[in-house]
Each structure stands twice: as structure tokens, then as C-alpha cells.
Amino acid sequence: MAGKRSLTNAHLKSLLDHQDLESLERQLTPKTSPPAKHYLPHSTVSQRRVQRFWKGMGKAPHPDLLDDWTSANAESFDGNIENCIGSVKIPLGVAGPLRVNGLYAQGDYPLPLATSEAALVASYHRGACMISAAGGCTAMLLYQAVNRSPAFAFDSIISAGRFVVWAMESFEQFQEVANGTTNHGKLVDVGTTVEGNHVYLNFEFTTGDASGQNMVTIATQAVCDFIESNCPVTIKQLYVEGNLSGDKKASAQAYTSVRGRKVSAEVLIPAHILKKYVHTTPKQMTDYWKMSAIGGVLSGTMGVHGHFANGLAALYLATGQDAACVAESAIGVTRFELTDDGDLYASVSLPSVMVGTVGGGTGLPSQKASLELMGLYGSGHSGALAEVCAGLLLGGELSIIAALATGDFTRAHRKLAR
Template sequence: RHNIENFIGTVKVPVGLAGPLRINGLFARGDFYVPLATTEAALVASYSRGSQLITSAGGCTAVLLNEGVQRAPVFAFATLAEAGQFVLWATTNLEEFQRAAEATTRHGKLRDMRVTVEGNHVYLTFEYITGDASGQNMVTIATEAVCDYIEKNSPIRPRYHFLEANLSGDKKASAQSFLLVRGKKVSAEVVIARELVQERLHTTPERMVDYWRASAMGGVLSGTLGLHGHYANGLAALYLACGQDVACVAESAVGVTRFELNEQGALYASVTLPNVMVGSVGGGTGLPSQRACLEVLGLAGPGKAQALGEVCAGLCLAGELSIIGALCSGDFSRAHRKLARGRERSKEQG
């Protein structure tokens, strides 16, 4: 009853395991088998191939760089002068805002406030630490308490306000992604020896760097936010399997992949994602199937959310290595013909 309204049933989506994926992180350490829920043939096979490649190379380094979740209410005033006076008052009352917000939650902490003035409108972006929860509901309730405090105590009364004014980046890709953080900012890297690239991906480090360079220009020409092959594939499948808010793939699947040759002629590969929205408690993580998937990862319950963020980075790195390897070797189309369309042909022949 805490997950859905007007309930009529459930939808079954196949779940496969990708791995083992070895991660040498600050919080995630060891070999992980990652549950992925998808109806897209070849997806689990591709992420599994990338994961096994990383593991054979000794694992990837993964680091949680920052974390925070925002809500951004707007307050409207009669004039720009009133807006300026309100800003002066608000910036001296952060401690009161923190008390109001933190009275609504046992786990959330109001860490920071940023101010944006547009004419007679003032946007206050409140940034929270949300513990092991993804935190959207937590920060919404906490920010409402702050807005109530402002309405009651501000010497400059706003004409009206809205709890969220589209400045937080919630469920959308935005240009502020690389300057700030939403959820968890994570990065992962690995060095793949030339022999492993040739053996597992059937191509060379040089050709993969050539592809990365060409795709970087393609991203510039098309105006994409970030530069990567397909973060959304792995994140959506993991989010669905593990009870995350799947709509948050909109901001989570923003980031940068980078390939280069090192001095030994091996392939250096890295990914950085500034907006990974995941939690190990709350929301859909308590549903039986989703909790079971988190338990397969060993990341169910309190104290596991930061590790889950690092696993997401490692998974995206695995996916980038595999898909770019397939595009370089010519296996990309062949894999989809074999794994997706092969079944259709067998049925037709039968």
C-alpha cells in the first residue's frame, strides 16, 4: 500500500545476472553478480561480458565522490528590491531552516542552500544528505517544513511560493549535472591489457580509442549532455530489478566515458556519473523480489547505499567496454541477430 494506488496486479519482467564484476571501491569491495531486469535480448550478455573483462583485469577502482539530493522552491515577491531583502534574511537563517527540516526525518540532514535570483523571484535550492534512502520523498517533506517556517517568519512576505520550481534537476538531464551533484557522484576506472582486449573484445586498444574519439565528436555535433554509449541500459535494468525509482534514470544516465592508451599500450577506461539516484532502504527496495535482488548483490538494508552507487559506476563501465568493443569488432549487429532475432526465426521454422 506504500508503493502504489489502485492496485490491480504486477508485471513480470525477466531478470538475469551480469558478472562477476570485481570492484575495488571505497565502499563496494569484492565480486558482484548484478541483477538486471530487461526484455532486451543481448543486454545482460553484453554487461556480463564487460564485467568479466574487468574482473579478469583485476577489477575496477570505484569512488563515491560526493552525494546530496535537492529540492528547489521558488518565492515570488512584488519587486526585485523585496526579493533582495528576502535573500539577505534567508541567508542568515540557514540554521533555523535546518532545524525545521531535520525535525521531519531521522536520517536526513540539510547540508547547504544555494540562492538564485531571477527578477522578483527567488529560488532556494536546499541540498540534503539522505542516509541510505534515495531520498526524494524525504527532501520533499523536509523542504515543505522549511517553506512553512519561511511563510510564518520571513519579515518580507512572499506573494506566493511553490515547493519545487524545476531547478533541482529531479527526473531530467540538465546542464548543471557536472557542476553539482544529485544523488551520488561516482567514478570508476580500469586498465585493460592489450592481450585481454584482443582476446575478449576481438579488437585493439587503438581501435577502441579511435571509436571513442569519433563518438565524442558525434556527441558534440548532436548536442548531448555528457558523453557515453548507453548508461541508461544498465541503470534502467538495475533500477527495475532492485526497487529504485526508474524515472530517475533521466538524470542518472548523464556522465562521461573516456578511453585512452597508456604508456604500455593498454586501454585506460573511465566513467564518471554525477547523478546516480539509488538507495538501499525505502521506496521499492522493501518489495520481496526487489529486496531479493539487492540481497543477491549483498547490498540490502542500512549502510549499503554508498556501495550501491559504486556498483552502478562499475556496471556502466562494463557496459561501455562491451558495447564499444562490439562496435569496433563488428559483433554489435551479429550479437543482436543471434540473441534477439534468432528466436523469431526458430519459431518461424518450427
């Protein structure tokens, strides 16, 4: 990682204004005395254990972290957190409703968004209302797959090649072992990457209505155990994840294929609706989009879009998704076109939306309530949730690009932000 001379010097000056290098070195030296006293870990959550943990920290429970409701309902968090001491409250707003005409999502959906960023809900709200006024967006879930990539080390590339031959011949057995660990997931494919004497197997699963990271990890571990016991080639090292899956990070692999749910949405916005809702024209929108698209390319972003992470993070927090998966989910492409009739065509494509309507945090009380508000809690609704995500982000792109194209962006934040 590189730093410019001016920034480096400014930082050094701020450090050395009040202390010398020797004192800084002492500050950075490891200190083992007195030894740190670790908290005693707890995986089970109950009212009694929460109180005990506060006592173990030597602190009184803070009423803003351990309020009466959280204390009384502590058991509802069991299985979702360790060392529980309470809950954090994030403001929840609602945008929309958003009309979606999808393969799975049909109707008008309220959009619960948990955020502390002023202007975010307002922006997504006007985008959703504009889409709904145009008759709604068309959305299509295209693919679903969640992958896990175990890695194997051998003594030579020859052994690695022999392993790949055996692994391809054994895939049906891998499927049987993996599918025996879950009633919902299915091992459907495997890719191979050979790098010298290392091999990565990229297992792809369908995961039903769950987001599925834990599901595919458990299934892959079972396959790795089978491989370790039955492989005719000596394996020097084996890891259940070799960091090729793209889990919780933006990757070119996910961008060009799929991780989670691949979904696309489009809408045709007549010029008069743009004028009414965002005070702009289709030409202003497409002119700004063209310039911002090149800016994204020049900066090296994964895909071209305005702010996918904003809407996804807020919806993920509200509905109990794995918030860290925003890292891989918030990649994709926004595209605007001026039609022959002078209207605006807009679309978004997202290859890696990691969402579920069962499992994980979706069963937590507040998050379950948010999904129920949308009518999307439980089995049979994950495809609809993915399509709603695409519609939400489409609305967000329309709104932010309109704000930037007209100069309203700064004014909105000055008006709404603290």
C-alpha cells in the same frame, strides 16, 4: 518543435488517405457525453481491494497480471502503489560477477538486470567479466547530495533581495526545522537564484542510505511552512519545487555538480584481455571512442557516453530504484586512453546516480531479493551500490564500444534478438 517538409507531408498523406479534414476535426473535438466513469481510487493494497478494483473496471482479473503469488502477497505492495491490480513480470538476468575495489564496495558482485532487450545482459556480462579478469575496477563515491528547490514570488526585485538576505541569516533555523522531519536526512547547504522578482532556494540534503526524494520534499515543505510564517517580506506566491532541482530530468546543473551520488570508476585492461574477451585492440577501442565522443558533442548530448541508461534502467528495475530517475542518472562521461605500454585505460564519471538501499521500492519482495543477491540490502550499503553502478556502466561501455569498433554490434543483435 519543428518538422521537415517531407516528413510532415508523409504524415498528412497517411491521415488524409481515408478521411477528410472535417472528420479529423470532429475526432479531435472534446467529448463530454457520455461522461467518463472514473475508477474509485484506493491507496491501501490488499487482496480484497485488488479484487474489488478489477470488479470496478468491469473486467475479470487477468491471470498474467494477477497471478496466484501476487494475489496472495498483495499486502507487500502497500505503500508503494495506488489502484493496484497486480504485477508485471520482467525477465531478470544476471551478469558478472563484477569485481569492484571501491571505498565502499569491495568484492565480486552479481549484477541482477531486469530487461526485455535482448543482448543487453550478454553485453554487460562480457564487460563485467573483462573488468574482473583485469583485477577489477577502482571506484570512488565522491559526493552525496539530493536537492529540492522551492520558488518564491515577490512584488519587486527589491523585496526579492531583502528575502535573500533574511534567508541567508536564517539558514541555521532552516536546518533545525528540516532535520526535525527525518532521522536520516540533513540539510547541509542552500544556493540562491534571483530572477527578477522571483527567488529559487536550492536546498541540498544528505539522505543516508535512502535515495531520498520523498525525504527531501517533506523536509523542504516544513522549511517553506516556517518561511511563510516567519518571513518579514511579503511573499506573493510560494511553491515547494520551482523546477530548478533537476528532479527526474537531465540538467546541466546536475552534470556540473551532483544530484544523488557522484561516483567515478576506472580500469586498466591489458591488450591480451581485450583480445580474449572482445576480439579487439586498445587502439581500435580508442579510435572508435574519439570519433563517437565528437558525435556525442555534435548531437548535443549531456556528457559523452555510449549507453548509460541501458544498464541503469535494468539495475533500477531489478533493485527497486525509482526508474524515472534514469533521466537524471544516465548522464556523465566515458573516457578511453591508450597507455604507453599499449594497454587500455577506461573510466566513467557519473555525477547524478540516484540510488538507495532502504526505502522506496527496495523493500518489495523481488527487489529486496535482488539487493540481497548482491549483498547490498539495507542500511550501510548505498555507497557500495553507487560504486557498483559505476562499475556496471564501465563494463557496458567497454562492451558496446568493442562491439561497434569491430562490427559485432549488428551481428550480436541479429543473433540474440527476437
